[in-house]
Amino acid sequence: MSTGILTVDRLSKNFRGLAAIAEVSFAIQPRSITSIIGPNGAGKSTLFNLITGYVEPSAGEIHFHGRRITGLATNRIAELGIARAFQIARPFRDLSVHENVRIGALFGKAGARDVAATTGKSLELAGIGHLAQQPANALTVGQLRHLEVARAIATRGDLLLADEPCAGLNPTETAAMIDVLRRVRADGVTVVLVEHDMPSVMEISDRILVLDAGRLIADGAPAEVASNPQVIAAYLGSPEPEAA
Amino acid sequence: MKLNPTQTLLAMLAAAVILAFGPLVLPPFYVRVGQLMVYSAGLAVAWAILGGFAGYASFGNAAFIGVGAFAAGLVEGNISGIAPPLLLLVGLVVGGACCGVLSAAISYPILRLRGTFFAIAMLGVSHVCAEVTNNIDFFQGSLGLNFPSVVPGDIDPANYFYWLYLAGGLAVLLIAWQIRRSRFGAGLLSIREDEDTARMLGVPTERYKRLAFVISAVLTGMLGVIYGHSLGYITTESVYRDDTNLSLIVYSMLGGMGTLFGPVIGAFALVFITQVLLARLLDFHLFATGLLLVILVLAAPGGVLGVTRSFSLRRRPSPVAAE
Numbered sequence: 001m002s003t004g005i006l007t008v009d010r011l012s013k014n015f016r017g018l019a020a021i022a023e024v025s026f027a028i029q030p031r032s033i034t035s036i037i038g039p040n041g042a043g044k045s046t047l048f049n050l051i052t053g054y055v056e057p058s059a060g061e062i063h064f065h066g067r068r069i070t071g072l073a074t075n076r077i078a079e080l081g082i083a084r085a086f087q088i089a090r091p092f093r094d095l096s097v098h099e100n101v102r103i104g105a106l107f108g109k110a111g112a113r114d115v116a117a118t119t120g121k122s123l124e125l126a127g128i129g130h131l132a133q134q135p136a137n138a139l140t141v142g143q144l145r146h147l148e149v150a151r152a153i154a155t156r157g158d159l160l161l162a163d164e165p166c167a168g169l170n171p172t173e174t175a176a177m178i179d180v181l182r183r184v185r186a187d188g189v190t191v192v193l194v195e196h197d198m199p200s201v202m203e204i205s206d207r208i209l210v211l212d213a214g215r216l217i218a219d220g221a222p223a224e225v226a227s228n229p230q231v232i233a234a235y236l237g238s239p240e241p242e243a244a
Numbered sequence: 245m246k247l248n249p250t251q252t253l254l255a256m257l258a259a260a261v262i263l264a265f266g267p268l269v270l271p272p273f274y275v276r277v278g279q280l281m282v283y284s285a286g287l288a289v290a291w292a293i294l295g296g297f298a299g300y301a302s303f304g305n306a307a308f309i310g311v312g313a314f315a316a317g318l319v320e321g322n323i324s325g326i327a328p329p330l331l332l333l334v335g336l337v338v339g340g341a342c343c344g345v346l347s348a349a350i351s352y353p354i355l356r357l358r359g360t361f362f363a364i365a366m367l368g369v370s371h372v373c374a375e376v377t378n379n380i381d382f383f384q385g386s387l388g389l390n391f392p393s394v395v396p397g398d399i400d401p402a403n404y405f406y407w408l409y410l411a412g413g414l415a416v417l418l419i420a421w422q423i424r425r426s427r428f429g430a431g432l433l434s435i436r437e438d439e440d441t442a443r444m445l446g447v448p449t450e451r452y453k454r455l456a457f458v459i460s461a462v463l464t465g466m467l468g469v470i471y472g473h474s475l476g477y478i479t480t481e482s483v484y485r486d487d488t489n490l491s492l493i494v495y496s497m498l499g500g501m502g503t504l505f506g507p508v509i510g511a512f513a514l515v516f517i518t519q520v521l522l523a524r525l526l527d528f529h530l531f532a533t534g535l536l537l538v539i540l541v542l543a544a545p546g547g548v549l550g551v552t553r554s555f556s557l558r559r560r561p562s563p564v565a566a567e
Contacts, residue, residue: 092433
């Protein structure tokens with residue numbers, strides 16, 4: 001397997017006999033945007049949980065920047081530079097937007113940090129600089145998604161795992177989120193998305209991985225994956241025949 | 245109005261200086277009430293380092309008052325020939341160290357629990373410590389333990405302990421303030437808000453919780469040493485008190501859970517209400533206190549500072565309108 005910023009090698013996770021992830025291998029190239037798609041229950045969020053150390057794999061290895069991170073504590077993985085934005089936004093509700101993002105800047109990747117500058121930059125990059133002093137519990141769903149991304153990128157990670165950042169957003173909000181993710185990549189961060197919104201996935205991705213029942217069934221460029229018969233059968237489906 | 249760090253420090257020191265004049269102008273009864281106020285405030289702030297900042301509400305911090313007091317009493321009773329201030333210092337170091345060792349030892353299993361489970365487990369710790377002190381002769385918990393006097397000859401003991409509590413309370417407040425402003429404090433807040441997310445952001449949650457627990461226990465134990473000296477004679481019942489366990493939570497709820505000054509405001513207010521306003525109601529005063537607390541918690545769940553904060557937030561434009 002070619003090496004990348006993140007390499008996953010024959011990774012498996014079983015929950016009481018059920019294979020949530022089975023022998024999955026891939027490598028993520030630096031400064032790319034990779035989307036992971038698949039039907040519900042395919043193992044996408046479990047894959048993120050494994051990479052971030054939230055659950056331990058049953059078998060297999062994960063390397064980040066060439067260093068084995070399998071079995072490391074979640075906070076140690078964050079210190080190495082892997083950031084995560086959750087599927088269901090989990091803001092620190094009693095704190096302001098600025099305080100939420102500042103905590104990301106205070107911790108995250110180890111090394112020298114300029115907390116104030118990182119906080120401000122992350123808020124602007126995520127497009128929520130104007131909301132900095134608002135309490136997080138007063139934000140709309142769309143704004144919370146941006147806060148989730150802002151707090152994750154404030155950790156100065158080299159890799160952002162974004163779990164369905166466009167879920168529940170209207171087309172305008174989705175376009176804004178896509179724009180944010182592009183800016184994040186332009187800032188030097190590698191992005192891996194789990195996403196169901198196929199137009200967004202096709203628009204933003206350099207590469208798509210398709211999971212089905214815990215197995216990697218396709219891996220390639222968007223056009224290549226969209227025409228893959230196995231992917232069409234498992235996830236995309238055939239286009240409806242037009243009515244006469 | 246938000247104060248900068250220098251202004252906050254000056255405000256705390258100025259308040260302490262003003263309070264220090266209390267014994268010089270107040271009648272003896274109010275000096276006793278003042279003692280209880282500043283002692284309770286110190287305990288409440290020490291409790292809040294873990295309970296308020298990190299959201300791990302302990303229902304058993306009286307354990308550390310008892311361990312601190314008994315450890316100091318036992319050691320000081322076997323020392324002779326040193327000056328009273330030095331003897332007190334030895335007691336503070338021994339009491340604090342014993343609480344530090346105990347809390348560090350139990351932190352590994354007990355901080356794996358969260359919420360109600362942690363609170364009840366701490367109540368269990370408090371009761372176990374009380375039983376050990378009561379049933380093992382070495383600790384003299386059932387018979388009682390005398391403290392040597394540490395009061396300089398020409399000072400009224402009530403005034404002396406008022407000032408001692410005030411100094412101790414101020415020290416606890418300054419330590420809590422520094423924690424609140426630090427990276428460590430921000431990590432504790434993130435643990436309170438969502439521990440799993442905090443870990444995902446790189447917060448070393450286990451280490452921070454343990455450190456906050458040990459700091460809280462050491463400070464509580466040192467205040468327990470002063471408490472033991474102020475009583476002069478302690479038994480198991482006088483230091484391992486469940487009403488203290490309850491009060492420490494109530495002070496923060498009343499003043500503002502998770503804030504720095506909320507526990508101080510809550511302790512001052514509740515001690516004043518129970519010891520002064522309702523003191524003449526005899527048995528009825530516990531009922532009245534309970535009723536008052538229920539009303540306050542229902543009407544202002546964020547405490548006094550929560551009400552103040554919600555007023556200031558209402559003045560801000562809504563985030564939707566700000567878009």
